[in-house]
Amino acid sequence: MPTVAPFDIEGHVIGAHFLGDIPFFATAAGEIRRLDNGEKVTELHQGMLTCVRDPFHASLLTGGEDGKVMRILADGSAVQVAEAPRKWINVVAGGPQGAVAYAHGKASHVVLRDGTTKVFPEERTVEGLAFASKGLRIAAARYNGVSLHWVNTNAPASDLEWKGAHTGVTFSPDGRFLVTTMQENALHGWKLEGKPGDPRHMRMTGYPAKVKSFSWSPKGKWLATSGAPAAIVWPFSAKDGPMGKAPLELGTRANVLATCVSFHPAEEVLAIGFIDGMVLGVRVGDGKEALLRRPGKGAITAMSWSSNGKLLAFGSEAGDCGVIDIAA
Incomplete structure (x- = not known):
């Protein structure tokens, strides 16, 4: 049976991650708390x-909200990557070669390893x-879409257009597809291969x-999403991805919304967190379910696996967190 080591934090948890085998929990108040031979706190x-x-x-x-972009290492030490005074930084991303991207307003900023910053203006506010x-x-x-930039060239951006507000973005692990979350209850996707300037569209709708x-599965065959009373899992192994295919629905619960999903790092096993604080583990192949955590105080807002896949960290909007040992 999985065992849960509970850990309570005051306030909303916006991130739960592992660095090595050490779980880190990020709070909306601005702290990073890590469990490393006791609780350690970094004020950020x-x-x-x-x-x-x-x-x-x-x-x-x-x-x-202080305009700072920070990098936190496994020992809890923090390094400032960038600062934009009086701006709110709610979008950051890590890239190859030590690059870090962040956005505020109508511009993306990429800080390279040597400290050089490249700025990419947009016509609209960058959301992801x-x-x-x-x-x-x-x-x-x-x-109305996504802009693609090559950071180290002066080539113009490639624009992928689709009407509506796109709020988040992810590449498939193999780089063949790009998918956005939208302000409406939908995903939109593009197949990036094919003729230049002619990406294929994928509409993924029907979310309540x-x-x-x-979360992508380890080899990118599946994309799991929240937003329904089950995890909606789209197939991406075919050359056209999910076009013309129905998604799987895993961990279905009547009228209880799935709020967070996280794929195991090595196996096609999905952790699903729900609005009532429950966490389920579900195997994609046969839909077999395992209860990992009973309902708690608040909606699950963050989850991630340790690199060896034996531990799962979770956090909620009410601050009840924990580490689940699935090998116990």
Whole structure:
């Protein structure tokens, strides 16, 4: 049976991540709390707006109401990457070669390893950022689509247009697809291969609520999302991705919304967090479910696995957090 080590924090938890085997929890108040031979606290921001794990570097990246972008290392030490006084930084992303992107207003900023900053103006406010897995290429989600920039060239941006407000963005692990979350209850996607200037569109609709969480399976065959009374899991293994295919619905619960999803790092097993604080583990192949945590005080807002896939950290909007040992 999985065992849960509970850990309570005051306030809303916006991030739960592992660096090595050490769990880190980020609070909206601006603190990072890590469980490393006891609880350790790092004061970071006057109000934290985002905390993500850098997929290319063993660190966390945060942005705050104080205009600062910070990198946090496994020992809890913090380094300031950038600062935009009097701006709110609610979008950050980690990229190859030590690059860090952040946005405020109608511009994306990429800080390179040597400290050089590249600025990419947009016609609309940037709502989401993501780096491609290969090459220093960044996607900026905005109103009416996504702009793609090669960071180290002066080439003009490639624009992927689709009407509506695009609030988040992610590349598939193999770089063949780009998917956005939208202000409406939908995803939109583009197949990036094919003729230049002719990307194929993918509409993924039918959600009863906004999609606020998504996670790719280890080899990129599946994209799991929140926003329904189950995890909605789209197939991406075919050459045209989910076009013409129905998604899987995993962990279905009547009228209880899934609020957070996180794929296991090595297996096609999905952790699903719900609005009532419950956490389920579901195997994609046969839909078999395992209860990982009973309902708690608040909606699950953050989850992630340790690199070995034996531990799952979670946090909620009410501050009840914990680490689930699934190997126990």
